[in-house]
Amino acid sequence: MRPSPQSRGLALLPVVLGVAAVVALAILPKYVESPYALQLMVLFFLAVIQGEAWNLIGGYGGQYSVGHAAYFGIGAYTVIVLLQSKGLAPWWGLFPALLLAVVVAAIVGSITFRLRGPYFVLASIAVAEIFRLAALNWKQLTNGAEGILLSGIPPLVIGGAQITDFSSKVPFYYMGLALAVVTVLVTIWFQGSKLGYYLQAIREDQDAANSLGIPLTFYKNVALMISAFFTAFAGALYGLYVGFIDPQTAVGLDISVQIVLTAIIGGIGTVLGPVVGAALLVALSEALRSNVLTDLLIGSGLVDAGSGIGQFLRDNLSHAHMLIYGVLVALTILYMPDGVLGGIKNQLRKRRSRAAAAGGAA
Template identity: 40%
Template sequence: MSAIPSALAGSVRPAAARGVHAAKIALAGLLLAGFALPLAVHDEFFLHSAIMVLYFAYLASAWNLMCGYVGQISFGHSVFSGVGGYCSVLLLTGLGLSPWIGMLVGGALAALLAVVIGYPTMRLRGPYFALTTIAVAEIVRIWVENTDLVMGISLKGAEGLRVPLVGTDWSLFQFESKVPYYYIILVLVVVITAMTWLMERSRLGVCLKAIRGDRDAAESLGINPTRYTLSAYALSAFMTALGGSFYAQFIRFINPERNMGTELSIDMALMAIIGGQGTVFGPLVGAAFLAPLAEVTRGYLGGQFIGLHLVIYGLVLILAVLYLPKGLWDPIKRLGAWLLRGRSTR
């Protein structure tokens, strides 16, 4: 009797492995094409759009580090992006420190904020945690919008901060063209994808999946849900802050509405969920599908129908929940397995 389940498992696992293998080959090809893209395309608008797609892919992957693997939905991750962005800009304009240093300082502050927020709220489950994250993010955003000076530091409230052009150099994070920004965000996407892959295979990833499956059962096995979830939350916040710093230096402007607003948090969450939360490549697929859609709707319909891309996101989310509950990454894996199986049969 025990041989039957093992035989079935043996037939299912190779198919799944073939699908993942084919998808990895395709993604490796896309990565090589991504590195070669600026050499073949010189259109500034196209490069800007590619940078924004990679930027959202990075943020969705950072959101996925905690929310995807634990199963807790956060709609307040934009606060970490704002902390990272404001920190890098203020350190540059106030102390003349390199934005690279500001990125790391902002990431550390965001991780500390995540621990402060997460320790009393990690015991909440389902919609209660999501509502709490929205409330905290909105409190911080409203405070920044209505604050001009903090300990002698000018935040300029809702007006936002502009990054002065002080030169074109790698140490200053300022360049004459968009190509260096493209390669920086591409490297960040590669780094966070590799980090997710390693985390999934580490003790932290195994414990997070156990907590997502059954929190009480995981706790009965000796897993401390609060400690592991807080660790993932701090890591996710740190990486999100790096993305916020990049955006501030790339756009050379930061304000509370765009960098700390709920809309950005929803973007991160929906891209990861629709792509396939709790997977390594799902957020990348979701961003590749939704980010260009958002750019098109904002560019062509934003003046007449503000927020239309969020309506489209909602429709896509409903369809994904009904017909693709595991996200877009799942059919891509199955398609890859089918193609490889057909090729091996021939």
């Protein structure tokens, strides 16, 4: 069955929209100078990278790693430590950082992928905690709980011309955008590749996949290594951008959980799910931090600003993002188990098959 010219035109639509979105994002800093807006966009890009990276092994492969903070932390710590103590420029420091993350992923995968379901999840959390405790206690290297405050990034000079001195948010904006686009493209490639098919088969039924000639651990490991690569890249970018890392903000359980949430809320096993999830989560955490939600509750007259409850919300809701995330995940799993994007896709599929059934009956 060949696609009709009409449907071929429709197939081009996502490409056109995608290119338009990237171009729009690329020229945005020319028109928007507000550091606050750029800050939000950098956080959004970082969340996209992490969500897409996790999606490869978690969403397509069904291996719910709640330990991706390990790879994020390896990326952040390796680049920052090498820069701060050895003076190694971050674009060189990235090589050992990414290599280390991929090697660690191969080792961790070979051990933990023997486990299935909840046992694998628990093992992934345990592994990330080992790395957090290492960052906390290996003080000569990591400066322990005090963390490392970066004293500066050397300017990037290529062929005698200075590209940037990293004094504004703009270079981070472009690095984040570029890497986010790359992870989306990698996901598109992954989805149509043998690797992607095999990971989805593993997600649906490991025994059936195995019987069809799929060596389970090998393919899970390959996907985890790609996933760890991009997660560590995001970690490195985060460390350089914020200029400060400590065990909690670079290897904490919060990071692992947020990565999983980004993918689950947006829609696991879809190319754009993590993008949607990242947009929702960054917007939500920002709304909580700046007390928009409390203002909304008070403004709508539901809560009296002067009352004890109003005061309590104003003081505490901004710190309650993990609580709200938890509620959000529960709601997503209950009412939209395939995430926001997956839910929309299911609706479309239902409508199409209903139309097909009606067409067949006529």
